[in-house]
Amino acid sequence: MVAALAGGLAHGSPATFVTALPVATDQLLVRFNFQSILGSQDFLGLQMPVNVGYGLTSRWAIFANFNQAYGSLGATPARPELTSWGAQDTTVFARYTIFKIDRPRSTFRIAPLAGVFLPWGDNALRYKGGPYLPGILQTGSGTVDPYFGVTMGFNSTSWGWAADTTYRSNPVASQGISPGSELRSDGQIEIWLYPRHLPEEGLPKTVVLSYEMNYTKDSDTYIDGTLAPLSTGTVLKHDLFLELGTLRWQIGVGAQVPLMQSFDTPNHLRERAGAFLFFEYYLSAPDWRHRRNNT
16 A cells, blocks of 8 residues: 555646656656636637656656647737747756655655756747737747756545645846746645545545645746836636546546736736646556666
């Protein structure tokens, strides 16, 4: 049971933050996501991130997050509808479990992490060669962005929780729109709906209810290296998910609603609601490392 709990196969996963995704030694995790967001100004955002994680050892894990996104802002009397589509910046980070407690029916982990956002997206998209598209429609930051933080989690045979705090430092690009650095904190609590308690042997199909909260605070934006005044913001959201899991895969569906949105400028785009769907699959990685060590 301890191995199953520690490896992440006996409980749900956070849906809105990937830093706490459980992955065991020599285990490969692949998660496919579909996320939609509706906002003011007739905004529609669609994101299709793919998250890949690999357990190097019982303490070290590496992750890569790839994303394709679509955004649309409705037409106004002053401008037509604006859209963008393409690859967003890619995240690569490593996580090290610095502290852990494994008990017969529970586990606890604390793990710092560090990595970078690679500039695969574009921060200088324009409308027909004219002015820049709004920042919400840009697909990248235009720079290599350091990324670091800490995550922790507890799981038992009937409930669990996970949390993280991360910071993305966005340098100012000389061209295009440079989003401000972002401080983010997330929390999740999950409760087993079925079965209420894991059996002593075996891992049955499970149904888990997960409640999550997400806090983000953005620093000032820069345009062509010049500060854009009144561009900071703070957002708090909450999310509710239902997850179905087996030994090898999990599927989850849920909704997100903002609790608080505070911006320096009153006409800032505001989110109204979001929907999430994800499917993740755990599999044993090829044993090339073991073959090499045995030769």
